[in-house]
Amino acid sequence: MAIQTLKIIKNWFRSGLKPTQSQFWDTWDSFRHKSEKVSVAEIEGIIPLLDNKADKSSFENHLTDPAAHPQLLISAKYIHTGEFTVWKHPTNKNPANKFVLEVNDYVMGWVDINWISGFYTGGNIDQIESFSVNTIL
Incomplete structure (x- = not known):
């Protein structure tokens, strides 16, 4: 069973066509089930995003700094x-x-x-x- 692109999957299900059992299973294997966990490593761009966030103490100090804004x-x-x-x-x-x-x-x-x-x-x-x-x- 293989992961397929959306273009290929859509071609299998065009009007009048019937996917084979293998194509049908490949369709399901191409998507995540809601119960499957997504690892942090699989989230595109998460590391630079997290690198740019404020640490907790800096944020808390900012909230009480009258000169902040x-x-x-x-x-x-x-x-x-x-x-x-x-x-x-x-x-x-x-x-x-x-x-x-x-x-x-x-x-x-x-x-x-x-x-x-x-x-x-x-x-x-x-x-x-x-x-x-x-x-x-």
Whole structure:
């Protein structure tokens, strides 16, 4: 029994043809069964892939390093505007408006007597109509 290419196997099973018993068995021998284990050595490109991964301690140190991705921390800072917690929208990058509520900023806080979360759409922050509300309690 031999492993065959897909092109050969497809030719054996073309319309109107019947594979021989040997061809039929060669077809099955050409594929892996789900219960068969694949060794690491048989995975193409696995060694260089594993060589390029970070070791555990370096990765764990990176997770707690505040200087690892300062540009992400800057865009993820929140600010308080009245009774709101505000997350700046990625398109609102003007440093002069760092502490100013802008259209598309995501907010959580009180509007009138309602606790909301949603996007600021502009207008009076005391009116719920000024927000695209995701949650209202």
